[in-house]
C-alpha cells in the first residue's frame with residue numbers, strides 16, 4: 001500500500017506576505033503540497049503571534065491577508081488542511097503535557113529566547129515556551145515532514161527531543177518528525193540588498209496597489225553610475241530581484257542591456273515593475289477580490305479547522321490515555 005506523508009508547516013502571522021516569503025516559502029510549500037504522495041497541513045500561527053501582538057484587530061487582519069495570499073497563490077485548501085492554530089484549542093492542552101517533558105535548560109538555550117535574554121524584562125513566558133507550543137503544533141497532527149527555513153532548525157530538534165522523551169517513557173505514541181531544511185532556499189535580497197525582511201523595512205509587496213508597489217521598486221538602492229555607462233547586472237539589486245522571477249531569456253536580455261550602456265537603473269526598475277505586474281496578474285486580482293470577502297476566507301479556514309480537529313482529538317486521546325487522564 002502507498003503511504004501518504006503528512007507535511008505540516010506553520011506560517012507566522014506577521015502580516016501580508018512579501019516577495020521574499022512568496023519565493024522562499026509559499027511557492028515551494030505549495031509545490032510540495034501538490035505532490036500526490038503528500039497530504040499538507042498549513043496553519044496560521046496566530047497563538048504564537050500573541051507573544052508580540054496584543055491587538056486583536058491587527059492579528060485578525062494579518063490572519064486574513066495571509067489566508068488570502070496563500071489561496072491566491074494556488075494552495076489547494078480543499079484537498080489539504082488550512083487552519084488557524086488558535087481554533088484547535090487542543091494544541092494548548094498538549095502544550096502543557098509536553099511542557100512537563102521539556103528540560104528547562106533546553107528552553108534556556110533555544111535561540112528564540114537566548115537572543116532576547118539580555119533584556120529579560122521584555123520577555124514573557126510565551127516567548128520562553130514558544131518552542132513547546134511549536135512542538136505541540138507538530139506532534140498534535142502526527143506530522144511526518146516539517147519543511148522550514150534554517151532559522152527553525154533548532155526548534156525542530158527540540159520537537160524531536162520532546163517526542164522521543166515521551167515515547168521513551170510511554171512507548172511509541174508520538175510521531176518523531178523529520179525536518180526538511182531546505183539548505184538552498186534562496187536568500188531573497190530586499191530593496192537595500194540585505195535579506196528581504198519586514199524588520200529591515202526593505203520588502204517588495206506584490207499584493208500592494210500598483211502605485212505603492214512602484215514606490216517600493218523605485219526605492220531599490222543602486223550605485224550612481226550614469227545612464228550611458230556599462231553596468232554589471234550581477235552587482236545590482238534591481239537585477240538580482242528581476243533574475244529571481246524572470247525566465248532565462250528575460251534575464252539574459254536585461255543583463256545585456258546593462259552591459260551595453262545607455263540603459264539606466266530607472267529603466268530596469270520599470271521593467272521589474274512590469275514583470276511583477278504581469279507575472280502575478282491573476283494572483284493579485286484574486287488577492288484583491290478575496291481580501292474584500294472576509295466571510296469567504298473565514299469559511300475556508302473553518303472547513304480546514306473542522307478536519308484538523310478530528311486528527312487533533314485522535315492524537316490527544318492517545319496521549320491522555322498514556323498519561324492516565
Ligand code: TRP
Nearest residue numbers: 009010011012045134137138148
Ligand atoms: N515558528 C515558525 C516561524 O517562525 C512558525 C511555526 C509555528 C511553525 N509553529 C510551527 C513552523 C510548526 C513549523 C511547524 O516561522
